[in-house]
Amino acid sequence: MxxxxxxxxxxxxxxxxxxxxxxxAINDAVPVKDLKExxxxxxxxxxxxxxxxxxxxxxxxxxxxxxxxxDGVGSAEIIELTLM
Amino acid sequence: xATEKPHINLAVIGHIDHGKSTSVGRxxxxxxxxxxxxxxxxxxxxxxxxxxxxxxxxxxxxLKEERERGITIDIAxxxxxxxxxxxxxxxxxxxxxxxxxxxxxxxxxxxxLLVVAAPDGVMEQTKEHVFxxxxxxxxxxxxxxxxxxxxxxxxxxYNEVKEQLTQLIKMVGYNPxxxxxxxxxxxxxxxxxxxxxxxPWYKGVTILEALNALTEPEKxxxxxxxxxxxxxxxxxxxxxxxxxxxxxxxxxKGMKVNFMPANKEGEVKTIEMHHEEQPEALPGDNVGFxxxxxxxxxxxxxxxCGPADVPPTVxxxxxxxxxxxxxxxxxxxxxxxxxxxxxxQIACTFIELVKKLDPRTGQVxxxxxxxxxxxDAAIVKIKPTRPLVIEKVKEIPQLGRFAVRDMGSTIAAGxxxxxxxxQMR
Numbered sequence: 001m002x003x004x005x006x007x008x009x010x011x012x013x014x015x016x017x018x019x020x021x022x023x024x025a026i027n028d029a030v031p032v033k034d035l036k037e038x039x040x041x042x043x044x045x046x047x048x049x050x051x052x053x054x055x056x057x058x059x060x061x062x063x064x065x066x067x068x069x070x071d072g073v074g075s076a077e078i079i080e081l082t083l084m
Numbered sequence: 085x086a087t088e089k090p091h092i093n094l095a096v097i098g099h100i101d102h103g104k105s106t107s108v109g110r111x112x113x114x115x116x117x118x119x120x121x122x123x124x125x126x127x128x129x130x131x132x133x134x135x136x137x138x139x140x141x142x143x144x145x146x147l148k149e150e151r152e153r154g155i156t157i158d159i160a161x162x163x164x165x166x167x168x169x170x171x172x173x174x175x176x177x178x179x180x181x182x183x184x185x186x187x188x189x190x191x192x193x194x195x196x197l198l199v200v201a202a203p204d205g206v207m208e209q210t211k212e213h214v215f216x217x218x219x220x221x222x223x224x225x226x227x228x229x230x231x232x233x234x235x236x237x238x239x240x241x242y243n244e245v246k247e248q249l250t251q252l253i254k255m256v257g258y259n260p261x262x263x264x265x266x267x268x269x270x271x272x273x274x275x276x277x278x279x280x281x282x283x284p285w286y287k288g289v290t291i292l293e294a295l296n297a298l299t300e301p302e303k304x305x306x307x308x309x310x311x312x313x314x315x316x317x318x319x320x321x322x323x324x325x326x327x328x329x330x331x332x333x334x335x336x337k338g339m340k341v342n343f344m345p346a347n348k349e350g351e352v353k354t355i356e357m358h359h360e361e362q363p364e365a366l367p368g369d370n371v372g373f374x375x376x377x378x379x380x381x382x383x384x385x386x387x388x389c390g391p392a393d394v395p396p397t398v399x400x401x402x403x404x405x406x407x408x409x410x411x412x413x414x415x416x417x418x419x420x421x422x423x424x425x426x427x428x429q430i431a432c433t434f435i436e437l438v439k440k441l442d443p444r445t446g447q448v449x450x451x452x453x454x455x456x457x458x459x460d461a462a463i464v465k466i467k468p469t470r471p472l473v474i475e476k477v478k479e480i481p482q483l484g485r486f487a488v489r490d491m492g493s494t495i496a497a498g499x500x501x502x503x504x505x506x507q508m509r
Contacts, residue, residue, distance in 0.1 A: 041356020
């Protein structure tokens with residue numbers, strides 16, 4: 001029954017991680033609709049992504065998991081989730 | 085999107101097919117939040133096809149297509165304005181993954197609109213969502229008794245459904261006198277922005293009036309500081325930098341802080357947000373801060389930062405009220421699933437099932453039940469397998485709620501009522 005939009009916050013492992021490469025990897029890993037930078041501090045920049053997946057149990061977890069497995073990702077967590 | 089109006093996060097809940105999405109679409113439509121070109125096309129279509137034969141469903145479809153084409157982070161949530169507030173909508177998905185997110189995510193709902201179809205009345209998910217709303221700490225509730233057009237705008241049917249709902253919400257602790265029960269049709273637009281001629285017997289408020297009458301949420305700045313750690317960095321030339329979102333209280337430069345369960349103390353040297361130094365940070369702020377006296381290996385994700393004189397509470401055991409959302413068989417003493425509480429994910433054991441509550445009456449149905457199953461609400465005792473920071477929901481609600489997950493499914497949601505603290509000093 002429809003799709004859900006998930007907003008994730010992805011933190012790099014360190015400020016030295018190549019952000020452009022990381023963005024490309026994120027785009028390859030999951031169906032990203034929008035991706036932008038959110039500066040935190042001390043050179044750290046979070047990436048926020050909107051990903052749209054089918055509204056079925058487990059689908060959001062899968063997205064989190066595939067992002068966590070990427071090189072250079074320190075953490076990835078869903079911060080918001082809503083039906084399309 | 086700058087706005088002077090106070091912001092309210094509205095969760096739209098209810099049984100599948102009772103008209104949640106249509107209600108959201110109707111709210112956007114009536115408040116002018118549907119893009120003008122869609123409205124223009126709607127008018128043209130309506131004129132060419134003749135009024136009456138043309139339906140609101142068309143707007144819904146076009147809205148959906150538009151979102152699918154051009155969704156961005158800024159418009160991921162549907163939003164609309166009333167005279168008083170600016171709303172963002174959490175349109176709850178059909179599966180239960182949203183529960184964990186509503187507990188640990190960034191936007192806890194301030195109010196809920198419960199949609200119940202008049203022809204069906206109270207259904208399984210209606211009950212589940214009402215329990216959940218209460219467990220998630222949503223104190224403000226508006227009920228839309230929807231599809232009144234399909235119930236021939238019958239006052240008798242409205243009163244029957246209203247009575248069912250009154251019983252249901254009373255038992256979970258809502259006061260029905262403070263909850264508007266609005267007969268509506270999202271499809272036809274009855275009692276959304278103006279009183280409908282189809283329900284002359286109804287003297288109450290419209291949906292928009294009820295939304296305007298909600299109370300603005302307060303930022304919990306008067307509670308002690310609680311910042312659950314998301315990540316910890318060691319940055320050359322600076323030192324240890326934990327990152328996280330402030331849930332309650334205020335973090336100030338120079339403050340002496342304590343991290344629990346690590347039980348480490350330090351001093352906040354600098355706070356940064358949006359790459360700018362801040363003298364202080366408030367609830368909702370995503371910050372990085374540099375602490376003197378703490379090494380990167382001393383603390384980790386799931387630890388909570390609080391003031392040194394009011395440190396976060398570490399539970400040896402705690403008593404909780406839970407609602408079982410989905411369990412394939414029966415939940416018994418000894419069951420040890422993963423509890424998701426703020427940024428912590430810790431396996432916890434059910435050590436006692438104290439009592440089972442009857443979802444129909446709210447009374448104690450059974451003392452010391454031997455098992456719990458899907459749909460049960462209960463008071464239980466829990467023992468974390470590793471130290472866990474949790475607070476009583478009455479004292480610091482933002483850190484008093486948890487989701488219970490096992491094998492990729494959300495099993496239950498709950499709130500912490502009482503704690504046997506672990507002595508850390």
